[in-house]
Amino acid sequence: MRGDGQAFALVESNTTGSGRLFAAAARERGMRPVVLTADPSRYPYLKHDSIDVRVVSTSEHDEVLAACELLSESDGLAGVTSSSEYFIGTATAVASAMGLPAGDAAAITRCRSKHHQRMVLSASGVPVPRFRIVSDVVQAVSAAADLGLPVVVKPSTGTGSAGVRLCHKLSEVDVFTRVLFDSAAATPVLVEEYVNGAEFSVEVFDDEVIGVVAKHLGPHPYFVELGHDFPAPLSGDVAAALGECALAALSALGVHWSATHTELRMSAAGPMVIEVNPRLAGGMIPALVQRARGIDLVDWVIAKAAGHPVSRRHSQESSAAIRFVQVQQEGVVRSVSGLAEAARSPGVDQAVITAAPGDQIRVTHSFRDRVGYVIATAEDAVRAGACAEEALAHLRVEVGGAGR
Structure with a gap:
């Protein structure tokens, strides 16, 4: 069905994964998806699917807000969201400013900065790796020596394991942090203890645990995700412990709205939060959830952002x-x-x-x-x-x- 009702704004998109599905879900709900982007050529599906586009400097909150206000005046605007990690904060703030359904923009900001997120979780007693926030190479090497090798070094913003590396030597910390600090997008860097244990993610929607995903990572020193299993083959007690830890992290950060994706490791002492993402999971995880449980999380996110009711039923039990x-x-x-x-x-x-x-x-x-x-x-x-x-x-x- 081609949506011909109110406009639904999508601030940028995924170059891979679920971005195209967001637009399709809006159409299925009778809305007209409009992608706001600085560069439409990044998304070939826009032309193929005949999706309306507005060229906007999406890095500027005021320009996104102005574009959404124009859509509201001309067509009516049902909602604003983003499938992109980098623009969910802007989409949330704009929706809130327009009185449209939205989460807490301040909570999104706390999550988007990994070092702020870690500080909040640690202060709230949520188990996280020991960490240091550093602003130069000397501090990074000192932090690694203090924490004990090996350590994980990562930028304070980003997604998809970009710029994340396991370092076994102080010389590796030196070399890798120089690369991070020399990059055009230099930000504070996290140096944290390496947690040895299986990795999982917990998918949550409005404080309800949808399920636990088992992750398969490529070889060190990198952390590229090469596979996922849903639901993770775990005992009920272990799955419950992971879910409870994820909910505790979300509560500490004040994130209670729509979809979230929390990554954890099962350490010898129990679940430990690696990262909270205030958005729907990537890596085709929503597709696994839909096939295994009959739950369309993409549709749920669109419905939530448009103020539509969300059916919480699932239709099947498989993997x-x-x-x-x-x-x-x-x-x-x-x-x-x-x-x-x-x-x-x-x-x-x-x-x-x-x-x-x-x-x-x-x-x-x-x-x-x-x-x-x-x-x-x-x-x-x-x-x-x-x-x-x-x-x-x-x-x-x-x-x-x-x-x-």
Whole structure:
């Protein structure tokens, strides 16, 4: 259904993942999605899906507000949100200023700054890794020596594991923090103890735990997510402990509205919060939730932002898993293959390669290195994961003449 009612503003979008689904969900609810962006060329789906666009300097709150006020005057505006980590704060503040449904903009700001988030959680007694906030290389090396190696070094803003590294030596801390501080987007840096344990995320909507996701990470020293299983194959007690820890973090930060994505590690002492994200999960996690539980979290987020009722029922009990294709070298994509074989594999719902011959590939050691994926469903998460891995083995992306 093509939405032809009130406008629904989306401030920027995801270049990969769920951004396109946000616009589709708004249309399904009878609204007209309008993407506000500084550069429409970043989102090829806009033209393909005939989505209305307004070119706006989205880094400027006042310009986004003015664009939304014009939409409200001309068409009526049902809501404002963003599928992007970097613009959810702006979208929330604008919606609030216009009297539209919105969360707490101050709480979003606390979450978006990792060092402020850590300070709030630590002061509230929520378990987090020991950490230091540093503003130069000398402080970073001193902090690492004080905390004890290995340590994790990361920028205070960002998403998708970009700029995150495990350092086993003080010399590595020195070199890596120099890179971070020399970048154009230099911000305070977090140096924190490394928590050895399995990694999970807890997906929450309006203070209700939707479920726990098991994460599969690539090799150190990086933290690229290469797979997810939903629901995580855990005992009820462990899943409950992770959920309770996530809710405690959200309460401390004052985040109680719409979707949140909290990352944790299960340490020897119990759950420990790594990061709270005041937005819907990326990495195709919403697609896993929909396949496993029949819950459309993208639709829930759009409904919440438009003031529509949200049905909290789920329609099924199964499991889903995703595994990603990761590029290992830079260069030009020579060929892609294996899609038909992957799609025919047992349990597979979807097999996708997002790179095409001729594309220039740059290795970033972040989510941007993922150039395809397989989603599989089964009666339990272990089986779903095995099906996804079996199908993934068929996918090939040749870069610079070398295979994956």
